[in-house]
Amino acid sequence: MRNRTLADLDRVVAIGGGHGLGRVMSALSTLGSRLTGVVTTTDNGGSTGRIRRSEGGIAWGDMRNCLNQLITEPSVASAMFEYRFAGNGELAGHNLGNLMLKALDHLSVRPVEAINLIRNLLKVDAFLIPMSEQPVDLLAIDDEGNMIYGETAIDQMHNAPQSLRLSPTVNATREAIEAVGEADLILIGPGSFYTSLMPVLLMPDMAQALRRTPATMVFIGNLGKELSPAAARLTLADKLAIMEKAIGKKVIDAVVIGPHVNTQGVGDRLIIQEPLDAADIPYRHDRQLLHNALEHAIQSIG
Structure with a gap:
């Protein structure tokens, strides 16, 4: 079926962390409750x-x-959620939203319930699911065989890790697996490659769900240079290869990237290469341009 549009889709799942995932989801916010974000939870x-x-x-x-x-x-409620304490006391630098989520987590049986409470409070229609409800960190082995523990340290690595895994091994959140299984479209990225995108793919049950899903899968590349020296050296082809090695199958049907990205070695995938920069912050995606590019991807894949 050609000429499908985003509006025709019943379930769209976006995978990633922080700024990048938020940007994608706000670009697709017209989908309302048909949109689900699976959010990385390895930040330290x-x-x-x-x-x-x-x-x-x-x-x-x-x-x-x-x-x-x-x-x-x-x-x-939204002003409170976005509030960050200043000064140099015990609360300095803390974001009230983080504390509210933590408090609701204590009051709820599951983290997913805490998120739904805050979604209702903030009138957010899209679903958000933590990648796992178990505490987990990212662990890398560097090129000298040393163990690099935690997202912050891994982002500072100069050379690509020899291996990357979760510590401890955790299960994906049940709702995240279900969402992937029911999805028409799955989006991965943009975001910090090793620390925002890879953690979700490193859970064995999530990798299995991504291998099995009939959904169209699209990778959205970053616009700016990665802050991580190791990730900044990766080509688009490198990133696709690393992700698909973790998933265990060639699954990415299309890439959505800016005009200057080298597409060498990307192979027989649909390439949507268009200007995507926001006018105010060039390394962030413009929501409307991103929406249009994803629309073009959906229509071309059909």
Whole structure:
């Protein structure tokens, strides 16, 4: 069936972390409750890292970032959720949204329930699911065989890790697996390659779900240079190969990238290469341009 549009899709799943996933979801927010984000939970830096060290639990920072970008009705609740403490006291640098999610986590049976409570409070229609409801960190082995522990340290690596895994091995959230199984379209990226995109793919049950899903799969490339020196050296072909090795099958049907990306070695996949930069922040995707590019991908794949 040719000429499908985004509006025709029953279930769209976007995978990633923080800024990138929030941007994609806000670009597709007209899909409402047909849109689901599967959010990375391995962050161990900043306010999130401090909360994890003192209270345990999953990382809430990327989830908060996504929710922030999906708020369409400013309210007292949204102002509170986005508030960050200043000064140099105990609360300095903490984001109230992280603390609210952590508090709701304590009050709820499951993290997914905490997120649904805050979604209702903020009037966010799209679903957000943590990749796992079990606390987990990212672990890399560098080219000298040393163990590099945690997202923050891995982002500072200069050479590509020899291997990347989750510590401990965790299960994906049940709803995330179900969403992938029911999806018409799955989007991966943009985001920090090793620390925002790969963690979700490293869960064995998620990799299996991505191998089995009949959904069209699209990779959205970054516009700016990665802050991670190791990730910044990867070509588009490298990234596709690493992701599909983790998944265990060639699954990515199309890539959506900016005009200057080298597409050598990308093979027989649909390439949608268009200007995508936001006018205000060039390394962020413009929501309407991204929406249009994804529309073109869907129509071309049919």
